[in-house]
Amino acid sequence: MSTTVKSLSAVALLLVLGTASAGAGEGPWGPGADDASFKAMLKSGFRSKGIATLARLDQDETQAFCSDPDNVSGKTGEKKRAEIEAANLATVKWPSDGVWLGDYKEGEKVAQSGRGLTSTDKADMVNGGNCYNCHQLSPKEISYGTIGPSLYQYGKLRGDTDEVKRTTWAKIWNSKASNACSNMPRAGHMGIVTEKQIKDLMALLLDPASPVNQ
Numbered sequence: 419m420s421t422t423v424k425s426l427s428a429v430a431l432l433l434v435l436g437t438a439s440a441g442a443g444e445g446p447w448g449p450g451a452d453d454a455s456f457k458a459m460l461k462s463g464f465r466s467k468g469i470a471t472l473a474r475l476d477q478d479e480t481q482a483f484c485s486d487p488d489n490v491s492g493k494t495g496e497k498k499r500a501e502i503e504a505a506n507l508a509t510v511k512w513p514s515d516g517v518w519l520g521d522y523k524e525g526e527k528v529a530q531s532g533r534g535l536t537s538t539d540k541a542d543m544v545n546g547g548n549c550y551n552c553h554q555l556s557p558k559e560i561s562y563g564t565i566g567p568s569l570y571q572y573g574k575l576r577g578d579t580d581e582v583k584r585t586t587w588a589k590i591w592n593s594k595a596s597n598a599c600s601n602m603p604r605a606g607h608m609g610i611v612t613e614k615q616i617k618d619l620m621a622l623l624l625d626p627a628s629p630v631n632q
Contacts (some may be wrong), residue, residue: 573626
């Protein structure tokens with residue numbers, strides 16, 4: 419069995435066991451997560467290796483809120499959702515030098531790279547943004563995901579006003595600022611990419627010369 423299949427099987431098992439434990443009460447992993455056997459299963463199913471430590475099992479308030487499917491669907495937690503979005507917006511660090519755009523060619527490299535944050539990576543290596551995993555960007559790239567919306571002609575359609583720049587920067591820095599349960603990683607907030615990389619991604623999205631806007 420391949421490593422990928424094993425990983426998918428493990429995820430499926432987590433989902434099944436998580437569902438089976440539902441009804442035992444509320445916890446940081448959603449309904450049933452306070453069940454001792456469920457927590458023990460999680461701890462035994464993961465191990466610390468390299469930079470991938472068991473800290474990845476610890477949820478913050480945003481992740482805990484979004485572990486409840488009713489909160490994700492919007493059936494419950496409307497007030498709490500607004501509070502979480504406001505709290506995440508407050509974490510956004512704007513360009514330290516007031517410059518929004520970097521080099522779109524470097525931004526394309528960041529968007530293409532999915533390296534970083536795994537057990538085989540080094541803590542001092544440069545991470546990628548892995549943007550193509552979820553979005554269409556340049557029409558020249560035929561391999562892209564569709565979990566997120568297409569970003570093709572992003573700047574051409576939206577312009578480059580200060581409001582557009584702030585909205586785009588905030589989305590990349592901390593996607594939960596505008597959608598508490600967004601599937602998009604909190605790239606800047608979680609230290610996945612640097613300020614310079616975000617500037618380069620901003621250029622990829624907004625620079626008129628970028629392949630995204632052709």
